[in-house]
Amino acid sequence: MPNANGIVLRLREKAIIDADLYLREQCNAVRLSNNEFAPEMEKRFTDAWELRFETQQTVRRLQIYIGSDFPFSFPKFLLLDRPPFLTWPHIEENGLLCLVDDDRIAKPDQPAGILGTKLKQALELVCRSEIEENQSDFQKEFHSYWDVQPGLSNVKVCSLLRAKGQSRFVRVWLGEIQSVVGESEREVLIWLRNLFGDKPQFDRTERACLLWLDGPLVPSEYPTTPDALIQLASRLKGGCELVHKFVMKGKPPYYFILGADSESGPCLAAVRIFSPQHDNRKGKVTSSSQVMRMCSADAKMDRMEVERVDAEWVHGRGHDPYQHILRKKHVVIAGCGSVGAPVAQQLAMSGVGKLTLIDYDRLSWANVGRHPLGAQYVGKKKSIALSEFLQMNYPHLSIKGIDDRLESALMPSLEYGDCDLIICATADWGSERVLNMQHVAGEIGCPILYTWTEGHACAGHAVFLPKNSASCLQCGFDLGGKNQFEVAIWPPDSPTERREPACGAVFQPYGSVDLMGTIAIATSLSLDSLLKDIQTATHRIWAGPLSRLQEAGGAWSDVWLGNDPRHGLGAIQEDRTWPQNFDCPVCGVQKNPQSSTLAIPARG
Numbered sequence: 001m002p003n004a005n006g007i008v009l010r011l012r013e014k015a016i017i018d019a020d021l022y023l024r025e026q027c028n029a030v031r032l033s034n035n036e037f038a039p040e041m042e043k044r045f046t047d048a049w050e051l052r053f054e055t056q057q058t059v060r061r062l063q064i065y066i067g068s069d070f071p072f073s074f075p076k077f078l079l080l081d082r083p084p085f086l087t088w089p090h091i092e093e094n095g096l097l098c099l100v101d102d103d104r105i106a107k108p109d110q111p112a113g114i115l116g117t118k119l120k121q122a123l124e125l126v127c128r129s130e131i132e133e134n135q136s137d138f139q140k141e142f143h144s145y146w147d148v149q150p151g152l153s154n155v156k157v158c159s160l161l162r163a164k165g166q167s168r169f170v171r172v173w174l175g176e177i178q179s180v181v182g183e184s185e186r187e188v189l190i191w192l193r194n195l196f197g198d199k200p201q202f203d204r205t206e207r208a209c210l211l212w213l214d215g216p217l218v219p220s221e222y223p224t225t226p227d228a229l230i231q232l233a234s235r236l237k238g239g240c241e242l243v244h245k246f247v248m249k250g251k252p253p254y255y256f257i258l259g260a261d262s263e264s265g266p267c268l269a270a271v272r273i274f275s276p277q278h279d280n281r282k283g284k285v286t287s288s289s290q291v292m293r294m295c296s297a298d299a300k301m302d303r304m305e306v307e308r309v310d311a312e313w314v315h316g317r318g319h320d321p322y323q324h325i326l327r328k329k330h331v332v333i334a335g336c337g338s339v340g341a342p343v344a345q346q347l348a349m350s351g352v353g354k355l356t357l358i359d360y361d362r363l364s365w366a367n368v369g370r371h372p373l374g375a376q377y378v379g380k381k382k383s384i385a386l387s388e389f390l391q392m393n394y395p396h397l398s399i400k401g402i403d404d405r406l407e408s409a410l411m412p413s414l415e416y417g418d419c420d421l422i423i424c425a426t427a428d429w430g431s432e433r434v435l436n437m438q439h440v441a442g443e444i445g446c447p448i449l450y451t452w453t454e455g456h457a458c459a460g461h462a463v464f465l466p467k468n469s470a471s472c473l474q475c476g477f478d479l480g481g482k483n484q485f486e487v488a489i490w491p492p493d494s495p496t497e498r499r500e501p502a503c504g505a506v507f508q509p510y511g512s513v514d515l516m517g518t519i520a521i522a523t524s525l526s527l528d529s530l531l532k533d534i535q536t537a538t539h540r541i542w543a544g545p546l547s548r549l550q551e552a553g554g555a556w557s558d559v560w561l562g563n564d565p566r567h568g569l570g571a572i573q574e575d576r577t578w579p580q581n582f583d584c585p586v587c588g589v590q591k592n593p594q595s596s597t598l599a600i601p602a603r604g
């Protein structure tokens with residue numbers, strides 16, 4: 001337990017004495033007793049002062065509050081004489097000023113300096129606000145104001161929309177606590193089913209109208225009536241026509257999404273209008289009469305917060321320049337074990353649009369320690385459980401599990417016609433060899449990335465072979481499946497595999513941390529290949545730290561050590577070209593059919 005008379009307390013006591021001296025003597029402030037604190041402030045702060053200052057327009061009162069973490073946190077400023085909420089930016093509803101505090105406290109032993117700097121910022125903010133010099137901040141930080149306005153509806157809108165103009169019809173699913181808006185009914189319903197399960201209420205969407213404005217609204221423009229909304233629409237080219245069409249084709253509640261580009265990216269907001277539906281029995285209904293009905297006295301309107309849930313936002317807050325490429329990619333991952341499963345998870349987190357996961361094994365308790373799926377999935381098929389787990393967490397992606405062996409799953413290879421990459425993480429020479437033969441024979445029309453770890457996960461490999469690779473996987477292996485470029489070597493009496501007390505149950509002893517390097521190289525090389533169109537066979541190697549290798553009883557191989565002194569220390573990632581073997585029994589046979597015992601029979 002920290003000492004009650006410890007260093008922090010002594011610093012704090014001195015800081016308060018210094019602050020009091022500074023504020024009273026330099027700023028003519030008056031110390032406030034606790035019962036003079038503004039409402040709510042006594043719960044958050046320990047000490048306060050009040051001062052008056054003169055601006056161009058008037059004299060204003062400002063209170064200065066410090067909390068129990070002063071002088072390691074900034075003071076807060078409460079403006080007493082102020083206009084109504086949302087007239088000036090950077091003032092909370094309770095009157096606290098929002099000052100920029102991305103700077104850090106450099107000298108907590110000099111509280112007068114901290115107070116002086118912040119007090120100056122506070123006074124400047126008030127003066128700029130008085131002359132309306134900072135109104136554009138309402139637009140730059142649109143969501144900070146729209147989302148806190150009084151009377152905002154409890155219903156939120158989740159948006160899958162492409163956050164850009166032009167104005168258009170979109171689809172909305174109406175929920176009690178959250179509605180979901182997207183470009184198409186299919187997109188919205190699939191997202192809902194992925195996230196919440198296949199429920200009967202996810203059966204239909206309604207038409208909604210997206211109005212893309214020429215700039216974000218300032219609070220005085222926030223529409224509070226249907227008339228005001230029509231006014232906003234009329235500022236847009238074709239806006240009125242769109243609203244008329246919408247009101248004729250849609251039905252109440254009418255959902256309008258308001259979008260605009262700001263300096264800091266696109267902003268979204270929503271309103272909905274409840275109005276009596278038109279009655280066809282009363283003669284001809286025109287769009288004008290319908291708009292009038294929507295704007296009638298008994299129509300009600302409320303404003304809603306919009307939260308973006310689209311891929312561009314989820315993966316990089318709209319600033320990842322690769323999202324538009326990755327979302328169109330399809331990656332097949334064979335082997336959902338301790339390397340394949342985290343690689344699949346990383347690719348989903350990176351925003352790869354479509355993943356197919358192949359594995360026939362079940363998750364056991366002994367897998368849980370190094371697998372993204374935990375105890376609740378024990379006994380379930382890894383491929384199916386992992387696909388469901390990832391699909392629920394990334395509902396905007398498309399993730400499918402196949403409970404099968406790689407060889408048979410790939411047989412109907414036409415199904416993978418749109419596949420951009422196959423990742424083989426089976427760590428099984430038999431399936432790797434079959435896949436390699438299919439690739440060399442041209443039966444698989446996409447690149448393949450093989451990944452595996454060495455003993456104790458002290459090193460890891462990822463080998464990317466493009467579609468028409470000059471070399472194949474076999475080129476770097478002997479016929480028994482031994483990698484010719486092993487990073488670590490082990491004394492004959494220290495096997496890298498241990499046995500479980502069961503027939504044929506062999507496992508590699510290492511923990512999840514040791515696997516991180518391999519997972520990182522396999523994922524990064526996969527992403528590089530998806531984004532950069534790599535045309536050379538590339539071998540990415542991870543060599544773990546030397547200490548880990550020595551602890552496990554291994555040593556670096558001569559081929560890894562080479563002439564590079566950095567290699568001896570380990571903890572290094574490196575790329576090299578995957579070698580081409582002209583006598584390769586798989587791909588060499590294409591050039592010299594007599595050389596091989598593994599000749600692939602010619603077709604036909």
Ligand SMILES: [Zn+2]
Pocket residue numbers: 471472473474475476581584585586587588
């Ligand atoms: Zn080869």
